[in-house]
Amino acid sequence: MTDSPRRKIKNITILDVARESGVSYATVSRVLSGFAFVKEATHTRVLEVADRLGYVAKSDALYYPSASWAGKKLCQYYRQRSD
DSSP: OOOOOOOOOOOOOHHHHHHHHTSOHHHHHHHHHTOTTSOHHHHHHHHHHHHHHTOOOOGGGGGSHHHHHHHHHHHHHHHHHHO
């Protein structure tokens, strides 16, 4: 029997999305929370990176009022990409 090394799966965080998209943690948070004062190009880039990395909001974040709005925005984004 071969011993295969156990690989720990890392959860993708907002910090990972921020590093990969070249913006701050606060900017990623604003995009995912739906604040309107983020430039459209930045907004799109952050959502694309979050999608590519497989970012999923933590379940406790779903209790925040803006979380459902952010989820709707992500769904709208995915629908637009499929068109």
